[in-house]
Amino acid sequence: MLAIFLVICTLLLGGFLLQAAAARQEAGAQRTIGVDVTIRKEGLTPALADRLGALPGVHRYNAEVPVRAGAQGFTPLASKAPGDAAAGDGKGALAVNGVRDSGMLLPFSYGSTKLTSGRGITPEDAGRDVAVIEQRLADENRLKVGDTFRVRSADGERTTPMTVVGVFRDPAREPTVWTPPHQLPGNQLYVPVGTAQKLGEGDREGEGDGAATVSAVVLKIGSPDRARELHARTEELLGKDGFDFRVNDKAYKDQVLPIQRVGTFAGLIVWVIALAGALILGLIVMLQIRERRSELGVLLALGEKKWKLIGQHAVEVAAVALPAVALAALAGSLAGQSAGEALLGREDDKPVSAPRAPDTEMAPPTVRVEPADVGKVAGIALGISLVSTVIPGIGILRLHPRSILTDTA
Structure with missing residues (x-):
């Protein structure tokens, strides 16, 4: 689960970093190229x-x-x-x-x-x-x-x-x-x-x-x-x-529109990763719940509240998500700049048919990990933790201790 969360958080952070870098480069291009x-x-x-x-x-x-x-x-x-x-x-x-x-x-x-x-x-x-x-x-x-x-x-x-x-x-x-x-x-x-x-x-x-x-x-x-x-x-x-x-607006279209497309692509990545992450982790939690049905039946038989059992799973998943966010932030600070240059700087490597104005040369994209980006990734990760535990946990709410223990036996 930690490995899956690490991949999800790294991709989410990469999407946010790419969006921010594209927005900064687009703003700079509008000032210099226009x-x-x-x-x-x-x-x-x-x-x-x-x-x-x-x-x-x-x-x-x-x-x-x-x-x-x-x-x-x-x-x-x-x-x-x-x-x-x-x-x-x-x-x-x-x-x-x-x-x-x-x-x-x-x-x-x-x-x-x-x-x-x-x-x-x-x-x-x-x-x-x-x-x-x-x-x-x-x-x-x-x-x-x-x-x-x-x-x-x-x-x-x-x-x-x-x-x-x-x-x-x-x-x-x-x-x-x-x-x-x-x-x-x-x-x-x-x-x-x-x-x-x-x-x-x-x-x-x-x-x-x-x-x-x-x-x-x-x-x-x-x-x-x-x-x-x-x-x-x-x-x-x-x-x-x-x-x-x-x-x-020829120079603008030649250099700014590709940056906008990268920003749009990064936003799409964030949504796809968030939805796919919630689905994958939900399936994993569902399998874990099935494996722990006997444990759940015993706890319910002892009088434990059903919502507390679901909350326990949510806390367990969140406890795995937070270290994954920290590791993703470290990976983003180490590899974010090179990845941003590879994506946002790709159009500069293409030959152009017309001469380019010297004052329209854009600086390489600046990719930096901001606390706000890490906060957004942490928020989405916690949201994925909640969704991936609450939805599979609905089945627990519909069962009685005797049914769980009987099915397990």
């Missing part, structure tokens, strides 16, 4: 973008403000292919991308564009004139992290000094045909949203007809289930018409 929601609308301002980013359920957000600018005191890259070098619209040779969080941009998050030195643009850079420039532009002008250069607004009325905080490498090759300077990958740079607004056409406060506006806002939420609520709140801010709302 679901990206992209919102686009004409005339979207940074103030509205900040209000969208402050909506409940949004873990992280980024606003994008693309503008054109010119160079002052340094030389932008030029197309090496033959063409009309004088052609262009005169708005500047630099493509300036105002962002709040460059780490949320797909080229950076998926690793196709990598930082070679320094760091990217972060929310803490708001109000600062800093820039992340492309490696080719940095090499052409001998710029490095910490250097300062000046950028002229597209209308030529203002110049803004910027400090280089990072250098990135765009994998795109130089075009083989003549290309306007602002479309060259080397002339791309990233700055905070406020800096992009100052460089945009129109007045300095961003209220003129040509003022720089937000082209897109990307919001990171925990799960696809929150997208409907977010859409409703977006309608309250932007109106029901005139905005584009797109949900990208």
Whole structure:
């Protein structure tokens, strides 16, 4: 009976540990991977973008403000292919991308564009004139992290000094045909949203007809289930018409749904083991009662209460269950981590067809034996003890001492 109880308690504890580990890993995955929601609308301002980013359920957000600018005191890259070098619209040779969080941009998050030195643009850079420039532009002008250069607004009325905080490498090759300077990958740079607004056409406060506006806002939420609520709140801010709302949950489905399936499987294990354990132990107790019928008959003949006899069996089984719980807790603390990694970490070993974002890499599952888990196993074990003794003991309640002794004889 002790061996059977040990197997049952170990499997029960394993199910609870796996459920808890899956829940922790799922919560971590929702924070790091999440679901990206992209919102686009004409005339979207940074103030509205900040209000969208402050909506409940949004873990992280980024606003994008693309503008054109010119160079002052340094030389932008030029197309090496033959063409009309004088052609262009005169708005500047630099493509300036105002962002709040460059780490949320797909080229950076998926690793196709990598930082070679320094760091990217972060929310803490708001109000600062800093820039992340492309490696080719940095090499052409001998710029490095910490250097300062000046950028002229597209209308030529203002110049803004910027400090280089990072250098990135765009994998795109130089075009083989003549290309306007602002479309060259080397002339791309990233700055905070406020800096992009100052460089945009129109007045300095961003209220003129040509003022720089937000082209897109990307919001990171925990799960696809929150997208409907977010859409409703977006309608309250932007109106029901005139905005584009797109949900990208591919990474979430690829990595979070397998974790949820493991958690569901663990919950099923707990129920199956509990029911099977009660059935098996009930049969064992029933056999023991049949073997001890003469003992029961003598005790009943001496005036012992029937419910006390059933209680005696329940206490005996419970006395075996408690050591089994302790041994199961010891086994769980020794082997739980490796078992959790084998089940929850299995999907990471599978090849993927698309590149995985570096910031979506999940830490190995943490499996630890908590007192609450041991308490639940002990409670179920005691419940199994009670069920497995009371149900077979119903037959005792229906017999008389003379019947038991006569049948035994």
